[in-house]
Amino acid sequence: MRPIPGSPTRIKICGLTREVDVDAAVAAGADALGFVLYPRSARAVTAERAGELARRLPPFVTPVLLFVNATDEEVARGLAAVPQALLQFHGDETPGDCDRVGRPYLRAARMAPGFDLLNFASLYPRASGLLLDAHVDGYGGSGKAFDWSLIPANVPSPVVLSGGLNPANVIDGVMHVRPWAVDVSTGVEEAKGIKDAGLMRRFCEAVREADARIADALT
Numbered sequence: 001m002r003p004i005p006g007s008p009t010r011i012k013i014c015g016l017t018r019e020v021d022v023d024a025a026v027a028a029g030a031d032a033l034g035f036v037l038y039p040r041s042a043r044a045v046t047a048e049r050a051g052e053l054a055r056r057l058p059p060f061v062t063p064v065l066l067f068v069n070a071t072d073e074e075v076a077r078g079l080a081a082v083p084q085a086l087l088q089f090h091g092d093e094t095p096g097d098c099d100r101v102g103r104p105y106l107r108a109a110r111m112a113p114g115f116d117l118l119n120f121a122s123l124y125p126r127a128s129g130l131l132l133d134a135h136v137d138g139y140g141g142s143g144k145a146f147d148w149s150l151i152p153a154n155v156p157s158p159v160v161l162s163g164g165l166n167p168a169n170v171i172d173g174v175m176h177v178r179p180w181a182v183d184v185s186t187g188v189e190e191a192k193g194i195k196d197a198g199l200m201r202r203f204c205e206a207v208r209e210a211d212a213r214i215a216d217a218l219t
Contacts, residue, residue, distance in 0.1 A: 009174050009207050010181035012064060012160065013200060015043035017193040022056050024197035029204040031061060034088065034183070037078050038068040042192040043185065047074075051081030064088050064106070075101055088131065095123050104128045106160060110135035111146040121157050129158035131183060145169070148176050167202040174210035182207060 013025045014034030025033055035050035036043045045053070054063040062085075065078045069091035079085060079101075087105040089098050098105050107127040109120050112135035121130055134146040145164030158180035161173050166187030174182065186192075188199040 008211050009179065011204055011207055012181055012183040013185070013188060013195070013203075014064070014066065014183055015041075015185040015189075015193055016053060016195065017043060017045055017049075018195075019053065019056060021195035021197075021200075022053050024195065025200050026056075026058060026061055028197070028200040029208070030200070031181070032064050032086070033057065033061065034064040034066050034185070035082070036066045037070065037074065038066060038090070040068075047077045047081040050078065054082045054085070062086055066090055067093075069093065072101075079103065086128065090131075090133075095126075098124065099126050106131045108133055108162075111150050111163070113147070113150065115150065117150070117155060118152055121155055124157070127157055129160050129180060130155065131160040131162050134163040148173065151177055165203075167199060167206050170203060170206045171210040171213070174207060175213060178214070 010031040011029065012032040012034055013030045015036055016022050016025065016033050022033060035045055035053060037047060037050060038044055050065060057063055063082050065082055065085045066088045067075060067090065087101060087103055088108065089105055090108040098107060105127060106129050107124045108131045109117055111132050132151060134144040151159065159177065160181040160183050161177050161179035162183035164187065165173055165182055165184045170182060184203055188195055188203050190196040
């Protein structure tokens, strides 16, 4: 599903672990911030810590809780700490696993040659969007890009482009894919889980530049 022409590309910055980075991401213009509740991740935080960080968010900036093969109890703990959160399932969760929570969610798809994204999308009709990431061993952000030509034009759900994005390539990504949103983590870090305020600002500026170029092309 393509965004409405002229509508801004939404920006999600993921893997926040520090108050200073939350504040800098908001100041840069992020629409959503992701908190990783996957203990094996280098960017993992506890549900309680996610709640502390999410309480810093102003209205209209959405907290997103990222889970990987979490139990129902772990999801419930996350929602108790961040009740306004959008959920993101990034593991092997079935449609039933995602749907029974009864909350809006993003479903991550790991893109690789031969992967049938349209069939995958048909399995998750209740997903608020599909987050497209590179297929690598393990789960979570890899910092690696995938071949954007693998994305079919008629994906029925809003597309969140992820995987290897950074301030230098996100303009090309937005203009080529025309996603509903973009997601970045590694591409705006100085170390794992430690964001760089300048990189976050430049990333958001680059997304707005891409939007401006698309708008110019439509006039």
